[in-house]
Amino acid sequence: MPDALRVGMAGLGTVGVGVLRLLESNRDLVRARAGRGIEVVAVSARDRSKDRGVDLSRVRWADSLAELASDEDCDIVVELIGGAEGDALDLARAALSQGRGLVTANKALIAHHGLEMARLAEENAAPLKFEAAVAGGIPVVAGLREGAAANAIERIYGILNGTSNYVLSEMEASGADFGDVLADAQAMGYAEADPAFDVDGTDAAHKLAILAAIGFGSRIDFDAVSVSGIAEVRAADIAHARTLGFVIRLVGVADCEDGPEGARLLQRVRPCLVPKQHPLAHVTGPTNAVVAEGDFAGRLLFQGAGAGAGPTASAVVADLIDIARGRTGHPFSLPVDSLVAMERADPGHRVGRDYIRFTVADRPGVLAEITAAMRDAGVSIESLIQQGRAQDGNGVLVAMVTHEGEERCVRHALELLEDSDSLTAAPLVLPILRD
Numbered sequence: 001m002p003d004a005l006r007v008g009m010a011g012l013g014t015v016g017v018g019v020l021r022l023l024e025s026n027r028d029l030v031r032a033r034a035g036r037g038i039e040v041v042a043v044s045a046r047d048r049s050k051d052r053g054v055d056l057s058r059v060r061w062a063d064s065l066a067e068l069a070s071d072e073d074c075d076i077v078v079e080l081i082g083g084a085e086g087d088a089l090d091l092a093r094a095a096l097s098q099g100r101g102l103v104t105a106n107k108a109l110i111a112h113h114g115l116e117m118a119r120l121a122e123e124n125a126a127p128l129k130f131e132a133a134v135a136g137g138i139p140v141v142a143g144l145r146e147g148a149a150a151n152a153i154e155r156i157y158g159i160l161n162g163t164s165n166y167v168l169s170e171m172e173a174s175g176a177d178f179g180d181v182l183a184d185a186q187a188m189g190y191a192e193a194d195p196a197f198d199v200d201g202t203d204a205a206h207k208l209a210i211l212a213a214i215g216f217g218s219r220i221d222f223d224a225v226s227v228s229g230i231a232e233v234r235a236a237d238i239a240h241a242r243t244l245g246f247v248i249r250l251v252g253v254a255d256c257e258d259g260p261e262g263a264r265l266l267q268r269v270r271p272c273l274v275p276k277q278h279p280l281a282h283v284t285g286p287t288n289a290v291v292a293e294g295d296f297a298g299r300l301l302f303q304g305a306g307a308g309a310g311p312t313a314s315a316v317v318a319d320l321i322d323i324a325r326g327r328t329g330h331p332f333s334l335p336v337d338s339l340v341a342m343e344r345a346d347p348g349h350r351v352g353r354d355y356i357r358f359t360v361a362d363r364p365g366v367l368a369e370i371t372a373a374m375r376d377a378g379v380s381i382e383s384l385i386q387q388g389r390a391q392d393g394n395g396v397l398v399a400m401v402t403h404e405g406e407e408r409c410v411r412h413a414l415e416l417l418e419d420s421d422s423l424t425a426a427p428l429v430l431p432i433l434r435d
């Protein structure tokens with residue numbers, strides 16, 4: 001075995017610099033645990049002259065990503081550029097097809113092209129690892145793939161985006177404005193290059209699709225994830241939720257149900273009302289938490305820093321240590337040809353409770369109209385909050401929590417109200433997280 005695992009690293013931003021710092025600071029410990037040194041021998045980033053506060057004097061600069069991918073002095077390429085397509089994808093394809101291992105923190109790349117990457121890795125006997133891509137520093141990929149390997153997984157859910165969790169929990173704690181809090185999260189290096197991905201749920205959906213594929217042994221199916229983000233959540237919803245005994249969190253949920261032709265998979269990312277006593281309700285700031293329910297292990301909770309330089313670097317280097325040790329395995333827990341293409345489940349018959357917020361005209365009879373639609377659609381109301389009088393001409397907020405019922409009934413009630421001129425804005429439906 002060569003004396004050191006030689007790494008070519010693409011991207012010297014938040015995570016790239018974090019990896020260099022970790023390898024410098026924990027050099028001896030990493031060597032001991034890897035059984036050999038881990039050396040970054042070549043790098044590629046857009047700006048060579050930028051001072052990143054790390055010593056790059058002994059590292060070679062590759063002139064291009066293609067050069068890095070074919071560098072005979074590198075055993076492994078670490079991709080820390082980001083993006084599902086373009087340079088990151090070209091680099092990943094080039095590295096794996098030349099038998100070079102790939103470690104990446106890029107959830108967009110794995111969510112969109114994970115199956116192709118796993119196949120390339122298999123065909124070229126090259127390791128592929130992406131612990132940092134899901135929930136940053138939390139070892140949830142390894143936890144599911146190895147620690148929980150003996151279980152049939154029944155449901156996986158969790159808080160998978162640090163930025164949106166930071167935004168929601170700061171809004172909750174300080175009543176701060178959405179925009180200000182998002183800017184803080186960006187300044188702290190939690191947000192994606194395009195923070196829309198954090199806010200609209202896409203980033204969490206990337207991670208959920210990866211976890212579902214590992215947990216259920218299925219072919220990754222990002223397009224099947226139904227996604228809604230946190231942009232519509234207002235301070236008033238957070239206040240209503242608090243009054244009702246909940247907090248609001250962006251939660252990704254994946255579960256399997258039996259269908260006539262095999263198991264069907266449902267993957268959704270939505271802001272949810274989480275009961276205050278639920279473990280996810282206590283997850284604040286950029287912290288992530290993932291719950292996996294195994295048939296023998298029961299409920300497993302993985303919690304920790306889901307974003308930021310140090311935690312993400314910790315996951316990248318853990319993957320490198322595994323590779324240095326020869327612990328490679330199947331990236332999605334099974335050989336590619338054994339991964340199942342699962343049908344998508346129809347959520348209409350799923351039973352649950354919802355929070356529904358209406359914005360309505362301030363005039364008599366509106367509440368009766370809404371409750372009549374609920375009655376006609378078979379939705380039973382558990383509690384209701386109505387704001388005072390409209391102050392700003394924007395309507396009054398009416399919020400309710402439903403009793404348990406089929407999702408299709410709430411959908412039907414909203415269809416009945418679709419053309420009503422009593423509603424001055426589209427209603428917001430937030431599911432209540434099932435325990």
Ligand SMILES: NC(=O)C1=CN([C@@H]2O[C@H](COP(=O)(O)OP(=O)(O)OC[C@H]3O[C@@H](n4cnc5c(N)ncnc54)[C@H](O)[C@@H]3O)[C@@H](O)[C@H]2O)C=CC1
Binds near residue numbers: 012016079108193309
């Ligand atoms: N920041 C975080 O907390 C986390 C980030 N990630 C993922 O890690 C990856 C990197 O994220 P960050 O370090 O935050 O991004 P960043 O924007 O701070 O750094 C990206 C780096 O890639 C370089 N780059 C971009 N295009 C390039 C190209 N064509 N050739 C060479 N270099 C190029 C940039 O110059 C920069 O050095 C992304 O996939 C991200 O989703 C994953 C978990 C957490």
Ligand SMILES: N[C@@H](CC=O)C(=O)O
Binds near residue numbers: 133160161162203306
């Ligand atoms: N932007 C992401 C970073 C880690 O994946 C997040 O906020 O969670």
Ligand code: NA
Binds near residue numbers: 133137138139140
């Ligand atoms: Na992780």
